[in-house]
Amino acid sequence: MVFGGEIMRGEKRSMAARSYCLAIIVLASVLLSGCTNPIGPPEPTASLTVDVDQINSGEPINFDARESSTPDATVITQFSWDFGDGSKTTTTQGLTNHVYSTPGTYEASLIVENDRGGTDETHWTIHVNAYPVIELLSQPMAKVGESITLNAEGSSDPEGGVLAWAWDLDLSDDxxxxxxxxxxxxxxxxxxxxxxxxxxxxxxxxxxTDDRGASAREAFQINVSTRTWQVTWEQQRVTEDWDGYLKQGESWTYSHVPGIASRLMEVNATLTLTMDLGWQM
Ligand SMILES: [Ca+2]
Ligand SMILES: [Ca+2]
Ligand SMILES: [Ca+2]
Known part of the structure; x- marks a missing residue:
């Protein structure tokens, strides 16, 4: 019995020792894991912000993941970016930027990885606005004195935004x-x-400009020509009668101004003596 009792106490001590060791192993595992993943490698925590949620197509957007963290004794080694439009990149720093060339809504994702192989992923939704589409009806040729109509009322916005118009009618005049x-x-x-x-x-x-501040611009040219006039001249004969008397060496002058709408075409002057007194003593 004594022998048997020793055996039973020995088994109890052995079981207690195993339980104690298992508790230590589990505790050590929890401590090393950063309390995030007791089975796999310690995981980082991904953090992502952007400078704007809405951009116009062709504009850059900046991504910032510098607030991402990883448990002590580990370091973040890689940021894997998927911009949602087919473009991807990896960086070692938590900063990058991207230009979306096509309007739409995209979900960008970021995977942060540390030197223990632990990863974490986060997402961000980005709306890329389309520019208005201008439909301009103009008249490239005109004549002086004409009134012409320039019509951009048919312009539209792909997202159906409210539009505003601004006309500069002469690019050479401030x-x-x-x-x-x-x-x-x-x-x-x-x-x-x-x-x-x-x-x-x-x-x-x-x-x-649409309701999100995206502007499209279209120039127009108008060639304004002078009018062509057909001029018909009417002939008018002007006569002047004079019956004065001139002594030797005197003269008589007659002037005629045709006016701004006419011109002097030809002058024929005829002096007719109605009485020749001849020599007088
Ligand atoms: Ca738009
Ligand atoms: Ca101007
Ligand atoms: Ca100006």
């Missing part, structure tokens, strides 16, 4: 006096009518 002749807002109507009162080549532009 109508608002700010030193830039190409930024004037001579009209904000969708369609305008302008009187062409002088000849020459004129260039203007219309800027259409």
């Amino acid at each position: 109508s608002d006096g700010d030193g830039d002749s190409r930024n004037d807002v001579d009209s904000s109507a969708p369609s305008i009518t302008m009187l062409l009162n002088k000849s020459g080549e004129f260039e203007g532009a219309v800027v259409v």
Whole structure:
């Protein structure tokens, strides 16, 4: 019995020792894991921010993952970026940027990896706005004195945004006096009518802006020519009668001004003596 009792106490001590060791192993595992993954490698925590949630197509957006962390005794070794439009890149620093060339909604993702092979992933949704599409009806040729209509009312925004129009009717004239002749807002109507009162080549532009501040610009040219006039001259005979008397050496002068709408074509002068007194003593 004594022998058997020793055996039982020995088994109990052995079981207690195994339980104690198992508790130590489990505790050590929890401590080493950073309390995030008691089975696999210690995992980092990915953190992602962007400078803007909405951009216009073609504009850059900046991604910042520098707030990502990893448990003590480990370091982040790689940031794997997937921008959601088919473009991917990896960096060792938590900063990058990307240009979305096509409008749409994209979900960017980031995987942060540490030197123990632990990873964490996070996502961010980005809306890429499309620029308005300008539809401009203009008249490239005109004559002085004509009124022409420029119509951009048919312009549209792919997202259906509310549009605003700004016309600069002469890119060589600084109508608002700010030193830039190409930024004037001579009209904000969708369609305008302008009187062409002088000849020459004129260039203007219309800027259409959507409700998210994306602007599209289209220039137009108008060649204003002078009018061609057909002139018909009417002949008018002007006569002047004079019956004065001139002594030797005297003269008589007659002047005729034809006026601004006519001109003097020909002058025929005839002096007719109605009485020749002859020599008198
Ligand atoms: Ca838009
Ligand atoms: Ca101007
Ligand atoms: Ca100006």
